[in-house]
Amino acid sequence: xxxxxxxxxxxxxxxxxxxxxxxxxxxxxxxxxxxxxxxxxxxxxxxxxxxxxxxxxxxxxxxxxxxxxxxxxxxxxxxxxxxxxxxxxxxxxxxxxxxxxxxxxxxxxxxxxxxxxxxxxxxxxxxxxxxxxxxxxxxxxxxxxxxxxxxxxxxxxxxxxxxxxxxxxxxxxxxxxxxxxxxxxxxxxxxxxxxxxxxxxxxxxxxxxxxxxxxxxxxxxxxxxxxxxxxxxxxxxxxxxxxxxxxxxxxxxxxxxxxxxxxxxxxxxxxxxxxxxxxxxxxxxxxxxxxxxxxxxxxxxxxxxxxxxxxxxxxxxxxxxxxxxxxxxxxxxxx
Numbered sequence: 492x493x494x495x496x497x498x499x500x501x502x503x504x505x506x507x508x509x510x511x512x513x514x515x516x517x518x519x520x521x522x523x524x525x526x527x528x529x530x531x532x533x534x535x536x537x538x539x540x541x542x543x544x545x546x547x548x549x550x551x552x553x554x555x556x557x558x559x560x561x562x563x564x565x566x567x568x569x570x571x572x573x574x575x576x577x578x579x580x581x582x583x584x585x586x587x588x589x590x591x592x593x594x595x596x597x598x599x600x601x602x603x604x605x606x607x608x609x610x611x612x613x614x615x616x617x618x619x620x621x622x623x624x625x626x627x628x629x630x631x632x633x634x635x636x637x638x639x640x641x642x643x644x645x646x647x648x649x650x651x652x653x654x655x656x657x658x659x660x661x662x663x664x665x666x667x668x669x670x671x672x673x674x675x676x677x678x679x680x681x682x683x684x685x686x687x688x689x690x691x692x693x694x695x696x697x698x699x700x701x702x703x704x705x706x707x708x709x710x711x712x713x714x715x716x717x718x719x720x721x722x723x724x725x726x727x728x729x730x731x732x733x734x735x736x737x738x739x740x741x742x743x744x745x746x747x748x749x750x751x752x753x754x755x756x757x758x759x760x761x762x763x764x765x766x767x768x769x770x771x772x773x774x775x776x777x778x779x780x781x782x783x784x785x786x787x788x789x790x791x792x793x794x795x796x797x798x799x800x801x802x803x804x805x806x807x808x809x810x811x812x813x814x815x816x817x818x819x820x821x822x823x824x825x826x
Contacts, residue, residue: 512536515577517553526557529602531753532715549715553580554596560587564601565594566714570644570676572605600715603641614639618795620820629658633818646674654816666816667691680710684722695801695810696737701729706745716755722747726767737807743767743777757787778802791824 512526514536522545524538529549536545554577563571563585571594573587583599585592615638622631635652649671656664670688677683683706690700706724713719724745731738746766753759761783769775780800787793800815 512557512559513555514547514552515554516551518551522547525559525604526555526561526602527604529599531759534602549599550597552596555583557602560605562601562603562605563599565598566600567598567679569679575602597715600713612641614641614824616822616824618820618822620818622819629656631656631818633816633820635820644676646672648672648674654818662693665691665693680713681707682709682722683707684724690801692801692814694814695803696733696807697730697810698733699729699731702726704745706747708747717750717752719750720748728767728769732807733809734807739772741769741771741775743769743771759785759787761785772805775803775805777804793822793824795820795822 511523514522514526514534516522522536522538524536524545527535527537527544529535532549534545534547534549534552536547538545555575556577557575560572560574563573563575565571571585571587571592573585573590576584576586577596578584578593581596583594583596585594616636618633618635620631620633622629631654633652633654635650637648637650639649640647649669651669652667654664654666668688668690670686672684672686674682674684686702686704686706688702688704690702691698704724704726706722708720708722710718710720722745724747726743726745728741728743730740744767746768747763748765749761749763751759751761762781764778764780767777767779769777778800780798780802782798783795784797785793785795796817796819798815798817800813802813803810804812806812
């Protein structure tokens with residue numbers, strides 16, 4: 492009877508172990524657990540013997556065997572799905588329903604576990620910032636948040652930003668912007684996306700600007716340290732100003748560039764620039780630019796500095812051509 496029980500519990504342990512993911516490092520160390528995600532050259536690994544997840548640099552891994560099913564993005568832009576098993580050093584098999592494909596380990600840019608639960612695919616951030624200066628009793632408060640839903644071939648993202656600035660002898664400044672964005676990945680490095688954004692800015696005498704848009708783009712560079720993309724599209728601009736007589740609608744071409752540098756220790760940098768040459772207003776050109784520098788802290792907290800610039804070469808009466816916001820804050824990331 493004792494022998495039967497030993498075999499029974501041994502089989503259970505083997506089954507549980509078989510469900511675990513295994514990483515072998517270049518120094519021959521081994522870690523067993525659940526690989527939750529690979530992004531920005533960092534593997535997030537959950538184990539049964541630690542209360543917190545491990546963060547592992549991917550370029551230190553020599554081989555891996557993953558029992559769970561993953562969404563896999565390669566440096567070429569190709570997207571694959573399945574489990575992964577090391578065949579030879581630096582070579583990995585992607586296995587899905589009996590189909591096998593051999594790839595180089597170093598070409599893997601992103602691994603994202605395919606979760607079965609709906610809520611498990613959400614990620615988000617929350618930022619708060621406050622600046623106080625004795626000169627003119629200047630105060631500034633900024634709040635921002637984001638929420639993303641990531642599936643096999645789609646990314647849906649919502650973002651909200653709010654800024655209040657008060658200062659003696661100067662009119663208060665209030666700025667609000669939000670956006671809803673959907674992106675679908677195609678073959679290789681191509682994607683299509685749609686977006687609805689909103690901006691209200693007292694500095695530009697702008698009560699509301701709605702800009703629905705649709706476009707496509709390509710990842711020109713994509714690896715384990717950074718990505719750089721470019722795209723184009725069309726947008727319809729619906730503007731409402733403090734003076735209702737200035738209200739107008741227009742059609743614009745959209746030119747997009749984005750740079751995301753993420754594999755530089757605890758520091759990441761993001762920059763984007765979108766140009767809007769008007770197709771219906773002669774000579775008008777708008778630009779939205781954003782620069783974001785973030786430093787990661789323990790327990791998914793971070794500090795961040797951000798600069799946003801809005802330019803319009805044909806502002807309405809009472810508005811300014813160039814408006815910018817610089818903010819610093821403390822945030823937390825939902826993973």
